[in-house]
Amino acid sequence: MxxxxxxxxxxxxxxxxxxxxxxxxxxxxxxxxxxxxxxxxxxxxxxxxxxxxxxxxxxxxxxxxxxxxxxxxxxxxxxxxxxxxxYTPSPRVYEPPREPDYPFHDRIVRVTRCGRICVGKRKINLSTVFAGQTLGIREVDDQIWLVSFMHYDLGFFDKETDRVEPGPNPFAPEKL
Structure with missing residues (x-):
């Protein structure tokens, strides 16, 4: 951690x-x-x-x-x-942020140093940007899982692919 x-x-x-x-x-x-x-x-x-x-x-x-x-x-x-x-050091003590909580997900996993999510014997590629972070995984359909970081849905992976495919962009402008 x-x-x-x-x-x-x-x-x-x-x-x-x-x-x-x-x-x-x-x-x-x-x-x-x-x-x-x-x-x-x-x-x-x-x-x-x-x-x-x-x-x-x-x-x-x-x-x-x-x-x-x-x-x-x-x-x-x-x-x-x-x-x-x-220079004087800050008097405040560094307190790391709390681990994210994923109450609506099936599993909580930690991303490896090489940017993978390990689920059983499977290694699903995500990104080294998330190395060391905890993610939530939830099965949304038969053999299709949603991967979330904090309150953002990152994408999906299924039984065949060993990578997370991106989901919808939460920062994209809304179409009118």
Whole structure:
């Protein structure tokens, strides 16, 4: 279940710093938030994990840029002050929104990271936009199911197709 932002910061540091954080606890915590832990595995690790050196390099460059921008470079618009000196975190605690409720649906399912709805052994393609979200499924006719997100009907799937076909657009202008 997504819980909102994860309060975890790995500093830019040296290239080997990320390996110190290669623990299953961190990988599981990030995985629960429907994210991907792009951490290089230690050399003594027996199981392999997905890792992109390209993403790791550019994440490091972005973090270094942010550090320089906020703490080493004075800003004219701030009268020569550093943004890191002026910034104060919000006193409000982040509370994630409640899970949507689907009282008129037959099932509630969670969309996988790859954008699929799993119903039994079937994998119905929807969209990665909904990854991690809960959807309501209701059988509207014999072997035809309606897929809804919050109070919007997204579309239908049937026994033969493995994808959600769009339903009517709720934002389309009404014809007079």
């Amino acid at each position: 997504p819980r909102g932002p994860i309060a975890l910061k790995l500093t830019a540091g040296q290239a080997h710093d990320g390996k110190a954080h290669d623990g299953m606890e961190i990988r599981q915590l990030v995985g629960e938030g429907y994210a991907w832990a792009n951490i290089p595995a230690r050399k003594n690790r027996k199981e392999a994990f997905a890792f992109s050196g390209f993403i790791y390099l550019y994440r490091n460059l972005v973090e270094r840029f942010i550090e320089v921008y906020n703490n080493e470079r004075p800003h004219q618009a701030l009268s020569g002050a550093y943004p890191g000196e002026i």
